[in-house]
Amino acid sequence: MGIMHEQERDHDEELKRRSREAFDAQxxxxxxxxxxxxxxxxxxxxxxxxxxxxxxxxxxxxxxxGCGTGALxxxxxxxxxxxxxxxxxxxxxxxxxxxxxxxxxxxxREGDAERLPFHDGAFxxxxxxxxxxxxxxxxxxxxxxxxxxxxxxxxxMGDAWQPAPARAIMNAWMPHAHEGDVRIxxxxxxxxxxxxxxxxxxxxxxxxxxxxxxxxxx
Numbered sequence: 228m229g230i231m232h233e234q235e236r237d238h239d240e241e242l243k244r245r246s247r248e249a250f251d252a253q254x255x256x257x258x259x260x261x262x263x264x265x266x267x268x269x270x271x272x273x274x275x276x277x278x279x280x281x282x283x284x285x286x287x288x289x290x291x292x293g294c295g296t297g298a299l300x301x302x303x304x305x306x307x308x309x310x311x312x313x314x315x316x317x318x319x320x321x322x323x324x325x326x327x328x329x330x331x332x333x334x335x336r337e338g339d340a341e342r343l344p345f346h347d348g349a350f351x352x353x354x355x356x357x358x359x360x361x362x363x364x365x366x367x368x369x370x371x372x373x374x375x376x377x378x379x380x381x382x383x384m385g386d387a388w389q390p391a392p393a394r395a396i397m398n399a400w401m402p403h404a405h406e407g408d409v410r411i412x413x414x415x416x417x418x419x420x421x422x423x424x425x426x427x428x429x430x431x432x433x434x435x436x437x438x439x440x441x442x443x444x445x
């Protein structure tokens with residue numbers, strides 16, 4: 228059992244290494260290039276759900292998990308005046324760009340979504356956009372996002388989605404890729420992760436390649 232756990236841990240760390248290297252390489256062009264196009268299409272929807280979840284909360288504390296270049300965090304700062312913004316990303320190059328963009332307006336840390344370095348109940352809202360499908364241990368990442376939310380807080384997640392045939396093909400290809408993608412999840416799979424911890428979960432498809440999920444901590 229110990230050897231099996233060690234092999235799984237090594238495999239997970241290899242996936243994270245691939246992801247880190249891929250996003251380090253993409254950081255300089257992510258905001259304008261094709262690599263960031265999918266994430267950018269979801270920004271308005273994530274912001275809309277964030278504003279709804281935070282209605283009536285003064286100076287809300289927001290955590291952006293997988294914050295990338297800080298573009299979404301910057302848009303949230305503009306859309307939700309008075310909010311206190313924190314971002315975290317595995318890629319040091321992304322973190323550097325986010326810090327330069329958000330200097331004086333937000334804290335940005337380099338870190339792992341599966342081991343969030345924040346106290347329990349530290350945030351009113353967690354957003355996670357186009358990042359979840361990179362996490363080797365999605366159940367652990369969901370628990371961490373739940374843990375750092377206050378009671379009554381919300382998670383807003385935008386992510387990749389595909390209809391079943393295309394999803395099966397992509398999920399078969401991902402282990403052979405070098406960008407650290409792990410899995411594109413069906414609605415029932417993503418709901419299962421979220422409903423293990425959150426008391427209320429909604430999910431909707433966005434076009435042909437994306438989805439938005441919103442979950443509330445009871």
